[in-house]
Amino acid sequence: MDRDWLVFHPSPSKPAFRPPPGAVDAHCHVFGPGDVFPYAPERKYTPCDAPKEKLWELRDYLGFERNVIVQATCHGADNRALVDALKASNGRARGVATVKHDVTDEELRALDAAGVRGVRFNFVKRLVDTTPREVLRSIAERIQPLGWHIVIYFEAQELPELYDFFTSLPTTVVVDHMGRPDVTQPLDGPEFELFIRLLRENPNFWSKVSCPERLSKRGPDAYEDVVPFARRVVETFPDRVLWGTDWPHPNMKSHMPDDGKLVDFIPKIAPTVELQRKLLVDNPMALYWSR
Numbered sequence: 001m002d003r004d005w006l007v008f009h010p011s012p013s014k015p016a017f018r019p020p021p022g023a024v025d026a027h028c029h030v031f032g033p034g035d036v037f038p039y040a041p042e043r044k045y046t047p048c049d050a051p052k053e054k055l056w057e058l059r060d061y062l063g064f065e066r067n068v069i070v071q072a073t074c075h076g077a078d079n080r081a082l083v084d085a086l087k088a089s090n091g092r093a094r095g096v097a098t099v100k101h102d103v104t105d106e107e108l109r110a111l112d113a114a115g116v117r118g119v120r121f122n123f124v125k126r127l128v129d130t131t132p133r134e135v136l137r138s139i140a141e142r143i144q145p146l147g148w149h150i151v152i153y154f155e156a157q158e159l160p161e162l163y164d165f166f167t168s169l170p171t172t173v174v175v176d177h178m179g180r181p182d183v184t185q186p187l188d189g190p191e192f193e194l195f196i197r198l199l200r201e202n203p204n205f206w207s208k209v210s211c212p213e214r215l216s217k218r219g220p221d222a223y224e225d226v227v228p229f230a231r232r233v234v235e236t237f238p239d240r241v242l243w244g245t246d247w248p249h250p251n252m253k254s255h256m257p258d259d260g261k262l263v264d265f266i267p268k269i270a271p272t273v274e275l276q277r278k279l280l281v282d283n284p285m286a287l288y289w290s291r
């Protein structure tokens, strides 16, 4: 792994908040193990191994029942580690893959059979080289007939430039980590307003209200600066939000979050039992387990 890589928390605290029965951790990753599933040659980082068995352990410990595993860029478009985890999950994990435009129909069908329900388009420059939009559009058209959705990952300052491309996508679109807002800006300032508009004017858009540990400027003991942003999204679009741990927290440099504390963040952003059930059960089940 990279010399400055931070390994996931070895012994997270037991959260005080108990997720409702059937709760889904809808954003997490598996890495390797690298000697079985080698990392992609074009990767921008080399992580620690974070195998499926550790993810299942964490799921049970935190009180979740299911996972959505998102292909991370360190595995490129080689989805073998993801598929291996999905097949070993007894139906308790679904996946979001990365595919290239030359993926065959047979490959897509095999991914679908394994439990993949979407593809991820990553626009974060430190993570990937740019893929031309025509290529992304052709992938979108290929996966649409399968009923899959597209997960997009970008940083808030890129949204004005990407807005029209995003709204032209033909499927349900899920935004990672609320479009990574700068939480030092006002909640009703132009940057976050544009993101709210994206969801308000486009009913096919969903948002993950995840990653306070990446967005907070205050650090591990108080992700409070992220609360108003996440709460606004949850309360305004209660049927189109998802939550995830982001385990094993790739590329965290400031600190490694305690996963138990991340779970205790949930009632702050989804303050009622109904909002919690939608966020953790109804919404991810509708998007990932409808078949």
Ligand SMILES: O=C(O)/C=C(\CC(=O)C(=O)O)C(=O)O
Residues within 6 Å of the ligand: 029, 071, 072, 073, 074, 122, 127, 153, 176, 246, 249, 250, 251
């Ligand atoms: O885990 C995340 O969602 C965020 C990542 C990693 C990532 O997206 C990737 O490697 O594909 C990040 O900000 O470094």
